[in-house]
Amino acid sequence: MTIARLSTPMLTDRLILRRWQASDGAPFASMNADPRVMQFFPRPLDRQTSDDLISRFQAHDEAHGFTLWALEERETGAFAGFTGLLHFDFAAPFSPGVEIGWRLPVAFWGRGLASEAARASLAFGLNVLKIAEIVAFAAASNARSRRVMERIGMSRDASDDFHHPKMPREHPLQPCVLYRIRPADLTKRPPNTTSGRNSSHE
Numbered sequence: 001m002t003i004a005r006l007s008t009p010m011l012t013d014r015l016i017l018r019r020w021q022a023s024d025g026a027p028f029a030s031m032n033a034d035p036r037v038m039q040f041f042p043r044p045l046d047r048q049t050s051d052d053l054i055s056r057f058q059a060h061d062e063a064h065g066f067t068l069w070a071l072e073e074r075e076t077g078a079f080a081g082f083t084g085l086l087h088f089d090f091a092a093p094f095s096p097g098v099e100i101g102w103r104l105p106v107a108f109w110g111r112g113l114a115s116e117a118a119r120a121s122l123a124f125g126l127n128v129l130k131i132a133e134i135v136a137f138a139a140a141s142n143a144r145s146r147r148v149m150e151r152i153g154m155s156r157d158a159s160d161d162f163h164h165p166k167m168p169r170e171h172p173l174q175p176c177v178l179y180r181i182r183p184a185d186l187t188k189r190p191p192n193t194t195s196g197r198n199s200s201h202e
């Protein structure tokens with residue numbers, strides 16, 4: 001079976017969304033070791049766990065033609081975290097499905113970069129991959145991430161709120177919110193991808 005996949009990096013005004021490369025390992029581990037970045041996850045990650053995550057993203061890319069892509073700042077070439085699309089792997093009322101996710105080093109927060117990368121990812125997922133619906137979820141207390149979801153046009157229905165099955169009962173990060181977006185919602189607010197977005201059938 002042929003699958004649509006990202007065959008070249010995707011360019012936005014300020015970012016490149018691309019496949020993972022060896023030089024990402026160190027800055028990715030540094031981001032994952034930062035307690036500010038990992039505030040809404042069980043714990044910061046050690047180097048091995050961080051490297052394993054890159055392998056998981058690469059394997060997902062191989063299998064599905066998309067993943068959580070590495071971000072590179074166009075102006076400086078610096079590693080700027082990840083944004084992209086992933087089949088999520090836990091049982092929930094809204095599974096199976098594809099989620100959009102993001103994680104940036106603190107130095108890249110507050111500039112609209114996560115939203116910029118997310119809009120490009122949504123456009124690729126909904127328009128090129130023809131995914132019928134993309135979801136995003138976060139700990140209910142993760143206000144920054146929820147603002148990204150709202151900024152890129154995703155909608156929340158409180159009846160979708162859920163308890164994350166991978167978190168211990170009564171854990172403060174267990175209550176989660178769910179946001180959704182479908183192709184028709186994109187036309188309300190076009191993505192700010194400028195050039196270089198491409199796909200092929202392999």
Ligand SMILES: CC(C)(COP(=O)(O)OP(=O)(O)OC[C@H]1O[C@@H](n2cnc3c(N)ncnc32)[C@H](O)[C@@H]1OP(=O)(O)O)[C@@H](O)C(=O)NCCC(=O)NCCS
Pocket residue numbers: 036037038040102103104105108109110111112113114115116137138139142144145147148151
């Ligand atoms: C979630 C996360 C990616 C959000 O990053 P962010 O920089 O706040 O998000 P955006 O890229 O949308 O930037 C929006 C901010 O940039 C500001 N901004 C500056 N220039 C901007 C521009 N050109 N366009 C849009 N926003 C701009 C906005 O005012 C906004 O600031 P505010 O939230 O203080 O109002 C980041 O906090 C993060 O990596 N957190 C840790 C990992 C995590 O929790 N991931 C999500 C798990 S569900």
